[in-house]
Amino acid sequence: MKSIHALSNALEIFRQIYPDIPATTIMVFLQVVIRPGISSRDTAEAIGSSQSAISRHFSMLGEYTWRGEEGWGLVDLIEEPTNRRMKVAFLTSKGQALAEKIAVAIDPTGRSLPPAETADAYVRRVRGQI
Template sequence: MTEAPTYKKMSMQRVFQLVQALREVHSDMQIETAQLFVLIAMNPGITMRELQDLSGQRQAKVSRNVTIMSEWKTAEEPGLDLVMSEIDPHERRRKLVHLTSKGEELAERLAGLMS
């Protein structure tokens, strides 16, 4: 096995640490779920439509991934409790998505790994 150049190795170690931190939350976390988590952390109060546009994911996939990251995945199965959605008070057909306190902690941890 050959060694990666130092600059690449350092960057890849950070990426690896980020992936590991996400896997500690949920060992089977899909990249699409992680992508949405980062977009929500970057844009508190983002709409489901904006998540769809920015991620390139279809509406059903965005909805499913936000549900996985919510407090409850189904009535019987808990979710990851990283995000919460609420109805937009100005447009009742829209949902706004924010991080929960657990989601904020994870976002802070991921940001710390980057510095």
């Protein structure tokens, strides 16, 4: 029961900020928290959805939606430096702050998440390897 209560607390954080957020969008966001730099293809495989649906969820989490409306700004989508057709996702500072709130809701002892690699740091690291 304790873990279900923690999950409920975490979902309530999303609901307070984004009242109509779809469950799949939450799952996509959590995949980026767990695996910074995850591609849409890998996200689709991880949660059992189509790549086109995942792209729409990523756009809601990003700067602009697929409709050109303002997104939530939680995720940066960048071109993979070694494969420009592929996009990879990283948390923005706003996304990292939300992930921290969720982590505390799940584990009230206050242990925070380790700092995630940013999109800029990833690009610099990968370009240094090319």
